[in-house]
Amino acid sequence: MFDLSTMQVASVVIVLMLVHLVIGLPLFIVLAMGSLSLMILTGAYSLSSLSTTLFASLDSWALLALPLFILAGEIISRGRIARDLVGLGEALVGWLKGGMGMATIFGCFFFAGTSGSSSADTVTIGKIMVPALTERGYDRSYAASLAASGGILGVIVPPSLIFIIYGIATGTSVGDLFIAGVVPGFLVAISLCVANYVVCSFSSWGANERTPFSGSKALSAIWRARYGFGAPFVILGGIYGGFFTPTEAAAVAVFYVFVVELIIVREVKFSEIGSIFLAASKTTGILAPIIAFSILFAEVLAVLRVPGAIVEAFTSFGTGPYMSVVLIVAMLLIVGCLLEPIAAILVIMPILYPIGEQLGFDPVHFGVFVVTTLSVGFITPPVGINLFAAAAVSGEPFMRIAHKAFPAFAALIVVCFIIAFSPSLILWFR
Numbered sequence: 001m002f003d004l005s006t007m008q009v010a011s012v013v014i015v016l017m018l019v020h021l022v023i024g025l026p027l028f029i030v031l032a033m034g035s036l037s038l039m040i041l042t043g044a045y046s047l048s049s050l051s052t053t054l055f056a057s058l059d060s061w062a063l064l065a066l067p068l069f070i071l072a073g074e075i076i077s078r079g080r081i082a083r084d085l086v087g088l089g090e091a092l093v094g095w096l097k098g099g100m101g102m103a104t105i106f107g108c109f110f111f112a113g114t115s116g117s118s119s120a121d122t123v124t125i126g127k128i129m130v131p132a133l134t135e136r137g138y139d140r141s142y143a144a145s146l147a148a149s150g151g152i153l154g155v156i157v158p159p160s161l162i163f164i165i166y167g168i169a170t171g172t173s174v175g176d177l178f179i180a181g182v183v184p185g186f187l188v189a190i191s192l193c194v195a196n197y198v199v200c201s202f203s204s205w206g207a208n209e210r211t212p213f214s215g216s217k218a219l220s221a222i223w224r225a226r227y228g229f230g231a232p233f234v235i236l237g238g239i240y241g242g243f244f245t246p247t248e249a250a251a252v253a254v255f256y257v258f259v260v261e262l263i264i265v266r267e268v269k270f271s272e273i274g275s276i277f278l279a280a281s282k283t284t285g286i287l288a289p290i291i292a293f294s295i296l297f298a299e300v301l302a303v304l305r306v307p308g309a310i311v312e313a314f315t316s317f318g319t320g321p322y323m324s325v326v327l328i329v330a331m332l333l334i335v336g337c338l339l340e341p342i343a344a345i346l347v348i349m350p351i352l353y354p355i356g357e358q359l360g361f362d363p364v365h366f367g368v369f370v371v372t373t374l375s376v377g378f379i380t381p382p383v384g385i386n387l388f389a390a391a392a393v394s395g396e397p398f399m400r401i402a403h404k405a406f407p408a409f410a411a412l413i414v415v416c417f418i419i420a421f422s423p424s425l426i427l428w429f430r
Helices: 004-022 027-042 047-058 062-077 081-093 099-115 118-135 140-155 161-170 174-180 182-202 215-224 226-240 246-264 270-304 306-315 321-338 341-358 363-379 385-394 398-404 406-420
Strands: none
Touching: 004 027, 004 270, 004 341, 027 047, 027 270, 027 341, 047 270, 062 081, 062 099, 062 118, 062 161, 062 246, 062 270, 081 099, 081 118, 081 215, 081 226, 081 246, 099 118, 099 140, 099 182, 099 226, 118 140, 118 385, 140 161, 140 182, 140 363, 140 385, 140 398, 140 406, 161 174, 161 270, 161 341, 161 363, 174 182, 174 226, 174 246, 174 363, 182 363, 182 406, 215 226, 226 246, 270 306, 270 341, 321 341, 321 363, 321 406, 341 363, 363 385, 363 406, 385 398, 398 406
16 A cells, blocks of 8 residues: 555655746756655665666667757758748748738748757747738737747657657657657647637738739749758658668758758858757757656656556546546646646656556557647746747747737647547557
């Protein structure tokens, strides 16, 4: 039987960890302090295994994909590919009411297939589109909110850094998560376009501008964006064609974007290589200790049987599967408001994953559902990383952008429930 005193200790430690995260203490310090506190207070996990566990958590072939995709995204954000992908979005949907806003969203969608990062999506596309949208009559803060909400696609459309983290945290195939993110990514893009259409039709935030559709311009835009399509084709085609693993695909993607940007289109200079590697290494250096201590924290919780106790408590409520999903969505939305999604995945998955199993979720389906729902936090205060990124590129106040992002927020909630109750949309490839 589960020791109540141990559960009480674990509950207090977890609550204190959340408090420290909210007040801004670095995540890896919070995870380290929480893990060590549980180890010392309960004595259920040997301190002698600390260094071994931390080293083993980073000694992972799958984890090597993370810095490689970060590097590929850093290269692309400085080159021409992003501009070509935005041009393609405008050529395809610019003829609709609110077409430039939709072009922003589809620019984010196409760019997401090469970056894997939400903030990179927001900053790169925002720099291009916020001035253009403002010139077309869009309210500047609403234009910034379009870049922020469209940037969410960076963690849903493959290759997604958060899918890699989820896969490592739960032992789920990263390749399956990548391919499963394609349809949900498209659903998110369509829902954001519908929200933008409504805004442009019934409010003064958007604009009713349209550009005549031209088949020749569309074909020309597709041709110019061909290099942008190459990266996701190489990544997904290589993985599911059996040519290489997700980690090897990440290495091939880095080689591909280097060749395109440095040699073929020559938008990135050789003198920039040092700064590109430095920026990518800084991001990786921030994530590495977070991952190590999160895995230690998960192991300590498992030894203490905390996840099992929480599953028993959750199922004891007697709620049906539909209400259980509603409760999970509510919890993820709250967590997403307070924690960055990567942090949220690492902190809550040891507890939430067993609940998903108990409800009968497939691990891949559950991963897409959780990541999509948590990603709503990118456009909700007080954390709202995409809101901060959009504020930086637009000069608009954070809260004004958050206010204008509400239509996108509503559209995303609808998509989260569609994903939760439609496993066939996610697992179509099986």
